[in-house]
Amino acid sequence: xxxxxxxxxxxxxxxxxxxxxxxxxxxxxxxxxxxxxxxxxxxxxxxxxxxxxxxxxxxxxxxxxxxxxxxxxxxxxxxxxxxxxxxxxxxxxxxxxxxxxxxxxxxxxxxxxxxxxxxxxxxxxxxxxxxxxxxxxxxxxxxxxxxxxxxxxxxxxxxxxxxxxxxxxxxxxxxxxxxxxxxxxxxxxxxxxxxxxxxxxxxxxxxxxxxxxxxxxxxxxxxxxxxxxxxxxxxxxxxxxxxxxxxxxxxxxxxxxxxxxxxxxxxxxxxxxxxxxxxxxxxxxxxxxxxxxxxxxxxxxxxxxxxxxxxxxxxxxxxxxxxxxxxxxxxxxxxxxxxxxxxxxxxxxxxxxxxxxxxxxxxxxxxxxxxxxxxxxxxxxxxxxxxxxxxxxxxxxxxxxxxxxxxxxxxxxxxxxxxxxxxxxxxxxxxxxxxxxxxxxxxx
Amino acid sequence: xxxxxxxxxxxxxxxxxxxxxxxxxxxxxxxxxxxxxxxxxxxxxxxxxxxxxxxxxxxxxxxxxxxxxxxxxxxxxxxxxxxxxxxxxxxxxxxxxxxxxxxxxxxxxxxxxxxxxxxxxxxxxxxxxxxxxxxxxxxxxxxxxxxxxxxxxxxxxxxxxxxxxxxxxxxxxxxxxxxxxxxxxxxxxxxxxxxxxxxxxxxxxxxxxxxxxxxxxxxxxxxxxxxxxxxxxxxxxxxxxxxxxxxxxxxxxxxxxxxxxxxxxxxxxxxxxxxxxxxxxxxxxxxxxxxxxxxxxxxxxxxxxxxxxxxxxxxxxxxxxxxxxxxxxxxxxxxxxxxxxxx
Numbered sequence: 082x083x084x085x086x087x088x089x090x091x092x093x094x095x096x097x098x099x100x101x102x103x104x105x106x107x108x109x110x111x112x113x114x115x116x117x118x119x120x121x122x123x124x125x126x127x128x129x130x131x132x133x134x135x136x137x138x139x140x141x142x143x144x145x146x147x148x149x150x151x152x153x154x155x156x157x158x159x160x161x162x163x164x165x166x167x168x169x170x171x172x173x174x175x176x177x178x179x180x181x182x183x184x185x186x187x188x189x190x191x192x193x194x195x196x197x198x199x200x201x202x203x204x205x206x207x208x209x210x211x212x213x214x215x216x217x218x219x220x221x222x223x224x225x226x227x228x229x230x231x232x233x234x235x236x237x238x239x240x241x242x243x244x245x246x247x248x249x250x251x252x253x254x255x256x257x258x259x260x261x262x263x264x265x266x267x268x269x270x271x272x273x274x275x276x277x278x279x280x281x282x283x284x285x286x287x288x289x290x291x292x293x294x295x296x297x298x299x300x301x302x303x304x305x306x307x308x309x310x311x312x313x314x315x316x317x318x319x320x321x322x323x324x325x326x327x328x329x330x331x332x333x334x335x336x337x338x339x340x341x342x343x344x345x346x347x348x349x350x351x352x353x354x355x356x357x358x359x360x361x362x363x364x365x366x367x368x369x370x371x372x373x374x375x376x377x378x379x380x381x382x383x384x385x386x387x388x389x390x391x392x393x394x395x396x397x398x399x400x401x402x403x404x405x406x407x408x409x410x411x412x413x414x415x416x417x418x419x420x421x422x423x424x425x426x427x428x429x430x431x432x433x434x435x436x437x438x439x440x441x442x443x444x445x446x447x448x449x450x451x452x453x454x455x456x457x458x459x460x461x462x463x464x465x466x467x468x469x470x471x472x473x474x475x476x477x478x479x480x481x482x483x484x485x486x487x488x489x490x491x492x493x494x495x496x497x498x499x500x501x502x503x504x505x506x507x508x509x510x511x512x513x514x515x516x517x518x519x520x521x522x523x524x525x
Numbered sequence: 526x527x528x529x530x531x532x533x534x535x536x537x538x539x540x541x542x543x544x545x546x547x548x549x550x551x552x553x554x555x556x557x558x559x560x561x562x563x564x565x566x567x568x569x570x571x572x573x574x575x576x577x578x579x580x581x582x583x584x585x586x587x588x589x590x591x592x593x594x595x596x597x598x599x600x601x602x603x604x605x606x607x608x609x610x611x612x613x614x615x616x617x618x619x620x621x622x623x624x625x626x627x628x629x630x631x632x633x634x635x636x637x638x639x640x641x642x643x644x645x646x647x648x649x650x651x652x653x654x655x656x657x658x659x660x661x662x663x664x665x666x667x668x669x670x671x672x673x674x675x676x677x678x679x680x681x682x683x684x685x686x687x688x689x690x691x692x693x694x695x696x697x698x699x700x701x702x703x704x705x706x707x708x709x710x711x712x713x714x715x716x717x718x719x720x721x722x723x724x725x726x727x728x729x730x731x732x733x734x735x736x737x738x739x740x741x742x743x744x745x746x747x748x749x750x751x752x753x754x755x756x757x758x759x760x761x762x763x764x765x766x767x768x769x770x771x772x773x774x775x776x777x778x779x780x781x782x783x784x785x786x787x788x789x790x791x792x793x794x795x796x797x798x799x800x801x802x803x804x805x806x807x808x809x810x811x812x813x814x815x816x817x818x819x820x821x822x823x824x825x826x827x828x829x830x831x832x833x834x835x836x837x838x839x840x841x842x843x844x845x846x847x848x849x850x851x852x853x854x855x856x857x858x859x860x861x862x863x864x865x866x867x868x
Binding site for chain 1: 527528529532533536549550552553554557558561562565569572573574577578579580581584586620621623626652656659690691692790793794797798805808809812815816817819827836839840843844847
């Protein structure tokens with residue numbers, strides 16, 4: 082069989098597997114890819130050794146499929162990962178309005194638009210311009226992280242202090258949410274220092290090091306909130322048209338690609354942060370543009386960061402997918418770049434086509450069962466997944482993460498502050514005083 | 526402008542200091558953090574500190590259990606009468622109506638100077654995302670009115686809308702002709718939005734830097750803070766509301782240039798993007814032995830002009846024959862409502 086057909090079948094298989102797995106709440110594709118990488122490493126030097134022409138397109142396709150389809154559990158089951166966090170609130174508004182299908186599909190259109198943008202606009206220019214920007218920016222990543230942290234912490238709106246006479250009581254009432262936000266950020270940062278310095282998770286599952294904490298910080302609080310407060314799900318309608326036009330798609334690509342691009346290029350800046358920054362930068366008032374823009378942003382964040390490793394003259398490793406692929410293969414020439422771009426194009430089309438039936442299937446499932454029960458099942462699946470992959474120690478880390486992740490829920494502060502788990506320790510490390518802090522904490 | 530635009534402008538201004546680049550190359554991010562923080566600081570002072578200590582003469586607090594538009598109209602008219610009778614500045618707080626953890630009763634206050642009356646209507650219940658809850662739109666169809674003792678001059682046409690989190694403050698300022706000038710959020714862009722305050726802050730923190738590291742650090746900190754704080758004031762002057770530029774030498778806001786509204790998408794994006802390009806250029810100038818060489822014009826063409834023209838052309842093409850209505854806002858309203866909505 083020629084390499085073309087091998088790559089095509091690997092792409093199709095990767096897309097279908099990832100799209101199906103993406104419907105499961107709480108499961109990140111990097112967890113699956115981690116297991117895949119371990120299997121590939123185990124088969125090296127045996128007669129079953131897997132060739133790069135198989136696993137590279139497959140990994141690219143898995144990232145594409147997951148980044149497109151994971152909108153379904155995020156919006157319909159209320160179990161987002163960090164990158165899908167901003168899609169959930171407007172997405173759930175659609176769901177509670179009986180338009181869950183529409184909300185999900187608008188995000189998927191954003192993903193497809195992101196694929197077009199990556200392949201037709203970014204990819205041809207990337208080998209020429211990205212090495213230039215890398216040369217200029219490479220010594221400055223640390224302060225970029227610091228200014229992102231500064232903006233995140235300074236831009237939160239005080240939710241309280243809305244009534245009563247002027248004075249300290251009112252000020253304190255307002256600042257309760259902001260203090261909770263700061264506490265969330267620094268507690269998550271402390272957890273990050275511990276996990277990144279002396280992870281209690283077994284080295285055999287080192288790829289999943291941070292996963293239990295992320296699940297605890299982001300997915301479980303959503304599930305718990307849904308279980309406690311879930312209203313009855315209104316009857317969902319499946320529309321034939323999404324009421325979007327070229328102008329809306331163009332403006333979504335504009336805002337989403339900015340956020341996703343930032344997140345893909347700068348280390349540790351995640352999709353959620355990129356989405357927040359793009360939302361602030363482009364000031365779009367149309368809700369459809371916001372939702373679609375988040376689809377674009379999420380796609381470009383996951384897929385774009387993977388592509389960076391293959392850009393000739395750049396070979397930048399960003400994101401969990403690229404780090405895992407790097408343990409198996411070092412890209413060398415333009416043919417690798419084209420192979421990955423081709424795989425992404427095919428996978429995007431297939432994943433988009435799968436979105437409609439998978440969304441309808443999930444809607445059918447949640448309309449048949451009580452939403453509170455659905456959330457309970459989702460919660461059980463997530464906990465089992467964490468236990469299965471990382472054992473009881475992972476469940477413990479998840480519980481700690483949940484405690485921190487519940488702070489924003491209880492005080493009404495920003496959930497994005499939970500990203501202190503990565504931003505704070507890594508910004509400290511990049512600026513050169515991370516070791517001092519770990520020394521104070523008795524970790525080194 | 527929106528907070529992020531101010532923030533990035535501050536970072537861009539900081540990047541013009543060669544000391545900032547030098548420090549960053551040695552792992553010290555302080556000047557860039559100072560730049561961004563001071564860029565957004567004037568709004569932070571107003572929205573997160575000052576407004577909670579701002580005294581009001583009249584609090585209009587509707588009952589969540591029995592929302593009565595007539596009460597709001599009467600209280601509003603009473604506040605106007607107070608300003609007219611006592612010939613003094615009167616501050617009024619329109620308090621929001623919280624109905625539950627995520628639900629708020631929206632109401633609007635509209636002034637009709639022709640009929641010399643205020644009109645108040647309770648609208649839908651909205652969630653914290655400001656989206657109306659279905660079925661609540663017409664629960665209170667009554668429009669309550671009350672006669673006003675003087676004309677209340679607004680600088681914009683929008684009705685005062687009260688919904689999520691905090692309600693707005695308005696100030697009635699008696700004018701020479703007997704009318705009242707309505708100031709929306711009088712505590713905003715008052716003393717905090719002033720070049721002098723930026724300079725004073727620079728001196729204070731510069732003194733701390735002098736004590737910690739000597740003169741060189743002191744003047745670098747002073748310049749960074751004063752310039753980055755100042756760029757916020759200058760940018761706000763491009764809008765409608767303006768700022769109190771030289772407080773305490775000036776007592777009132779100087780009206781802005783009316784070039785934009787603070788919430789408009791394009792000017793905000795351009796401010797952010799041009800700031801990014803300036804930062805990139807300044808970092809490039811700091812690269813010791815660059816492999817790639819390009820000019821400022823080249824950077825602007827590749828980073829701004831060409832993509833901008835392509836985007837503009839595509840939009841033209843995609844909206845051919847359509848009547849595209851851009852939603853216009855108001856400076857204060859944009860900053861107030863959109864900041865709240867952004868969380």
